[in-house]
Amino acid sequence: MSEARVLSDAPWLRSGPAARVLKLLNGDGEEARVIGGAVRNALLGIPLGDIDIATTALPEEVVRRARVAGIKCVPTGIDHGTVTLVVESHPFEVTTLREDTETFGRKAKVAFGRDWVRDAERRDFTINGLSVDAGGVVHDHVGGLADIEAKRVRFIGDPGQRIAEDYLRILRFFRMHAAYGVGEPDRAGYLACIDGRAGLSTLSAERVRMEMLKLLVAEGAAVALQAMADAGLLLPVFGGVTYSGPFAAMIAAEREMGLPPSAVRRLAALTVAVTEDAKRVSARLRLSNAEAKTLDSMGHRWWRLATSDDARARRLLYRLGEDAYRDRLMLAWARAGGVGDGAPRWHDLATLPQRWTAPKFPLKAADFISRGIAQGPALGHVLALAEDAWLAAGFPLDPSAIAAVADQAAARFARDHRL
Known part of the structure; x- marks a missing residue:
């Protein structure tokens, strides 16, 4: 030939x-x-x-x-x-x-x-x-x-032999199909991947991570991952349950928002329901520190956003910062079903960082030293109390309101510690 x-x-x-x-x-x-x-x-x-x-x-x-x-x-x-x-x-x-x-x-x-x-x-x-x-x-x-x-991805020669030469080719087969193939994966290659799936356990976490993160952002990722799930190939990779529905919904939500594909966001949608899932996946794939931190943050009580009003969303945006807020919001949106009847509300929450900028916390250590709080751990504690109260009050910037927040925080601290 x-x-x-x-x-x-x-x-x-x-x-x-x-x-x-x-x-x-x-x-x-x-x-x-x-x-x-x-x-x-x-x-x-x-x-x-x-x-x-x-x-x-x-x-x-x-x-x-x-x-x-x-x-x-x-x-x-x-x-x-x-x-x-x-x-x-x-x-x-x-x-x-x-x-x-x-x-x-x-x-x-x-x-x-x-x-x-x-x-x-x-x-x-x-x-x-x-x-x-x-x-x-x-x-x-x-x-x-x-x-x-x-638009067909086929192994050269005998698929089983190609796979035995390097079991990473199982993951590459699906990644290449996601990027360049259409329809169902090549049947002979698909069956050979199933036959050779035990070999996935011999691969280093770093090589698996590299292939899977590339696969997750490929154009045909949802189809390829569903084929892998049907073949029993995702459990050996992630060591736990995967969620094809939220994964597809994440892709739809990213497109709705005009966001570029994010491997870590999509990984969260596919594998994370609680923070324990994030820790398992991070360890299994040996994600970078930044990737693991993002995955863990996304998995932390994401479900609270499903019933979040604007005030709660603003507090979360203030606490997390724009990137972490957006990522957690996107996971909540994906697990709620993605683009559908509730999409306008999710869209509003997702665009909050473009519509509202969190003000800077106006109180400083000196404000509490002047109110009799000694320097040291006590000062950090009362500052945290004041910041919580300021957030709950809706981020007031009026000097009298700020002074009232400071007075209340100092009084609460004194009462709790009997100063």
Whole structure:
């Protein structure tokens, strides 16, 4: 199986950093092509992302040519044939053609080669097995062009074998389908993922996190995740119940608000009903500190927003800040069903930060020292009492109202502590 097509709209092949790398590596008996995702995206007319290059030249020859040309070269994976060339601040991974001689998970033993067909056949999916040369000719040895046209994600060769080589390909199958496929996932690949699901337990949390966060924001995420749930693949990933309804509702609410897709917001909708869920998912995926904090905040008593009036919403916005308020509100909205009869009210709550800015708490430590409160822990306590009272009073800024709040807080503190 071999097919070629000319990529007509690819100015980056004629000039610029990528063209310079291809020119450097072509000639004197060697050939270089752009491979993988950049070719796929160029054919689909979407942004390229990283541009990876394959070459018949051995790593030592790649390094030699780069040094002669004055191009920065980083040996990022030279034992496996990969070096990174940096041209005009753009990094390009350059990998010598390879073929697997033994496979055992991610640690396949490879030999360098010069056969473009064998190199393509060792990749994961047909739409990632394409390459394009400096002249714009797309080379297809695995049926990727037809699958791009059909918007179909298929493993190259035997799906079970591809998965056994790296079980992360189970998650990649659904992530790629969410991004580039339509309809039901490829049947053979789907069944192979089910057969190989025990292998998910061998994957590092960091690799699982990377794939799942990408999947969550893909265009077809809801369909792909439902297929994973039907196949029993979400429980091994998250270790708990998942909620397809709130996930779909979160997508609808984001669109209603004109918000860009958020992986963490969508993760909360899919997995979090209470803060214990947030802690489990954060640990299981080893989320970053910021991601874990966001997930935990979203799960904290989100249900109170379902019956929140404007006054309570303002107090919460003041306490949380705009971003955390919006995220928790979006989770409550999603769990309430998303866009529907109650959407106008949820929309009003979600746009509160654009309509109202919380004033700054007007009282300071000096206001209570002058009322006889000693410096130390007592001062922090009375300040907290005063802030609560100020919020409950509706954020008054009139000097007499502020003084009354301070007097009441100081008196309450004195009464409680018998000063």
